[in-house]
Each structure stands twice: as C-alpha cells, then as structure tokens.
Amino acid sequence: MMERKGRFRHQSLQDRKSIQKLLDAVKRGIAKGELQFGDDTGEITLEPKGLMNLRVTATAEDDQSRLDLRITWTNETPDKPDSGKLKIKGG
Numbered sequence: 001m002m003e004r005k006g007r008f009r010h011q012s013l014q015d016r017k018s019i020q021k022l023l024d025a026v027k028r029g030i031a032k033g034e035l036q037f038g039d040d041t042g043e044i045t046l047e048p049k050g051l052m053n054l055r056v057t058a059t060a061e062d063d064q065s066r067l068d069l070r071i072t073w074t075n076e077t078p079d080k081p082d083s084g085k086l087k088i089k090g091g
Contacts, residue, residue, distance in 0.1 A: 008037045008044040030071075048073055 014022070029035035035046040050073060057068040 006044070008042055010037070010039050047075070049076065050074070 026035065030048050033047055033049060035048060037044050037046075048071070052071050052073040055068075055070040055072075057066075057070075059066045
C-alpha cells in the first residue's frame with residue numbers, strides 16, 4: 001500500500017517459505033546496494049550504503065509473537081559538500 005511519496009508499505013499473509021524467499025531477496029538487495037519493493041499500489045527503490053543501523057525486537061506474549069527488523073542508513077546527497085578533514089587543537 002503506497003501511503004505517500006517516498007514511502008512504501010505492504011501487508012499480507014505469507015507462509016514461512018515465502019517469507020524466507022523475501023528475506024533472501026532483501027539480503028541480495030543489500031549486497032547489491034539496491035532494494036526494490038513494489039505491489040499493485042506502488043513501488044520504491046532504496047540504495048543502502050555505508051554503515052547501517054540494525055534494530056531487532058522480538059516479543060512473545062500469550063498467543064501472539066512478533067519480530068521487528070529495522071535497518072536504517074543515511075542517504076548521501078551529492079550536492080552536499082564534504083567538510084574536509086577534522087582538525088582539533090588542544091590548549
């Protein structure tokens with residue numbers, strides 16, 4: 001479900017084998033540096049680069065279990081100039 005420009009969201013029921021295939025595709029996309037997501041309502045392409053932050057949350061309560069994986073990174077903008085080498089002088 002495409003919510004707004006720059007954001008893609010999808011929800012569906014999948015079996016373990018299908019989810020494994022999706023996670024394998026994410027793994028290959030991260031290795032390649034390009035992740036493409038899409039369904040009938042929209043699509044988005046992400047380009048993971050450099051160091052990435054990984055957050056894993058797992059919960060099991062009563063009859064419901066949940067696994068959240070969040071991977072974030074900073075998109076480099078080509079028009080943003082590099083500040084150069086950091087210099088620090090002590091007293």
